[in-house]
Amino acid sequence: MHRGQVITTDLIIALTVAIALIFLINSQWGMMLKNFEDSESRITAEKAAYLGSLYLVDSKGYPVPWNSTNISVLGVAKDLNIIDENKFAELMKVDNASLGDLLGAPGYKFFINLTKLNDATINSTGYAPSNPSIIVTVPSYVVFNKEVSKLYVTVWK
Numbered sequence: 001m002h003r004g005q006v007i008t009t010d011l012i013i014a015l016t017v018a019i020a021l022i023f024l025i026n027s028q029w030g031m032m033l034k035n036f037e038d039s040e041s042r043i044t045a046e047k048a049a050y051l052g053s054l055y056l057v058d059s060k061g062y063p064v065p066w067n068s069t070n071i072s073v074l075g076v077a078k079d080l081n082i083i084d085e086n087k088f089a090e091l092m093k094v095d096n097a098s099l100g101d102l103l104g105a106p107g108y109k110f111f112i113n114l115t116k117l118n119d120a121t122i123n124s125t126g127y128a129p130s131n132p133s134i135i136v137t138v139p140s141y142v143v144f145n146k147e148v149s150k151l152y153v154t155v156w157k
Helices: 008-058 085-091 096-102
Strands: 077-079 109-116 121-126 135-144 147-156
Touching: 008 077, 008 109, 008 135, 008 147, 096 109, 096 121
Parallel strands: none
Antiparallel strands: 109 121, 109 147, 135 147
16 A cells, blocks of 8 residues: 555544544534523523512502402512402402413413411412423412411412
8 A cells, every 4th residue: 555545444434433423412412402491491480480479479469459350460468478368369360371471471380379387278379280391389478367378389381
């Protein structure tokens, strides 16, 4: 063999290694993008759950007074972490499909559950989670009907 000639088997091995590396890099890139998208969705859900909980327990809502037909900003607080029983009753009448929009997270489903301290349900509204790909729950201690209770805001997709 003369100097500078390439053996066909060397060329085939080099091409096989190069193609394998390209496929490996491509598959890793796809997994990295999927993980990034999942992480971004999780962060959005966490933000929605936290802000939804905050709106409910810290805000009186808008307009003042609001009801289930004219609401534009959701809030059931009489005072900080004190739930107004009448507003909570109106919250139970709000269309489940509009909860995500009212709580600032369209595209996500919300489940709001008010319980006693022993986790016995007082009342709930929204969509109970069913096969979620992402689920985040934010608990808050509140006063409802002169009793300390827990308000769970669950966001899922």
